[in-house]
Amino acid sequence: MRAPIGTFDDARPAADRLDLLPAPVAAAVRDLDDPDSPERFLHVDTEPEIADTAVFVERHGLELLEQSANCVVVAAKRGGVTTLAACVVLSGARVDVNGAVRRQLGARKVSFAAMETATGETGMEHGGITPVGLPADWPLLVDSAVVDTPWVLIGSGRRRGKLIVPGKAFAALPGAIVLAGLGADPA
Template sequence: MSDHVNPPFGNFPLARLALDACAELAAPVVDALKNWDAREAARSVVYVDTDPEKADTAAFCEAYDAPLEFSANCVVVAAKRGGEVTLAACVVLATTRLDVNQAVRKHLGARKASFAPMDTAVAETGMEYGGITPVGLPGSWPLLIDAAVAAAPHVLVGSGRRRGKLILPGAALGRLPGAEVIEGLAG
C-alpha cells in the first residue's frame, strides 16, 4: 500500500493516489485511469476511502467535512429521438440541478430526455448505483460537464463503487474522452 496523500479538502481516514488504489475501484474506472491520454490528469486523481452507507452527497459531506460546493454528481440520462435512445452522462455541482428538459435535451438533439433507469445506468456503466463516476464511462457516450464543475479547483465524484470517492481537478474532467464543457448545463 502506498503512502497516505493529503487531499485538498475533507477529513478522510485514508487517501491515496487512485492509480495506487486500483483494487478499490470499479474495473471501468481502473481501465480509464491506466489508459487516459492525459497522464498528468490521471496521476492527479486521489481516492478517498469512505463508508458506503454514507455515499449519498449530503450525508457524505457532513460525515467527511467535504464542502458541498466541491461535490459533483454524475447523472446518466436517456435522450430519445424517434425510436432511438442515446445514453449520456452529465456532471453538475451538487449545489445545482441538471437542466434535463432544456439544456441536455437541446444539446443532444432529442425530443425527450430523462434520467436513465437505475438498472440501465448500472448495467451500461459497469459501476454501482450511488458511485457512478465520469471516469470510465463507455467511450461512445457524450459526457457533458457543466462549466462550473470544470472551473472548480477540485471536485469530488464517485469511484465506480459506493465505497470511496475520487477527488480531482475540475479541469481534468473536461479532458476525459468524449467530454464537452457546457455553460448553463445546470441551474
C-alpha cells in the same frame, strides 16, 4: 497523503487503489492519471453507508458541498432511437434535462435512465457512478462550473470510496462537452 479538499483519513493516488475500483474506472485511471503530475487523481476510501452527498459532507467537511459533483445517466430519445449520455454538475445544482441536455443532444425527450440501465451499461454501482470510465462513445456533458472548480469530489464507480479529481480534468475525459448552464439552481 493529505487530500486537497475535505477531511479524510485515507487519501491515496487512485492508481494505487485500482483494486477498489470497478474495471472500467480502473482502466480509465490507468490511462488518464499522470503519475508525475501534482494534480493526480486521488481515491478516498469511505463507508458505503455514507455515500449520499448530504451524509458524506456532514462527515468529511461541509465545504465539500461546493466541491462535489454528481454524475447522472440520461436517456435521450428521438425518432425511436435512444442515446445514453452522462451529465456532471456540482452537487448543489440539478441537471437541466429539459433545456440544456435536450438541446445539446438534439432529443425530443430526455429522462433519467433507469437504474438497471445506468448500472448495467456503465459497470458501476448505483450511487457511485462517475464520468471516469464511462463508455467512450457516450456524450459526456459537463457543467462549466465543475471544470472551473480546482478540485472536485465525485463517485468512484462504487458506493465505497470517492475520487478527487482536478476540475479541468473533466474537460479532457472521452466524449466531454463543457456547457455553461447545464446545472441549474434547484427550484
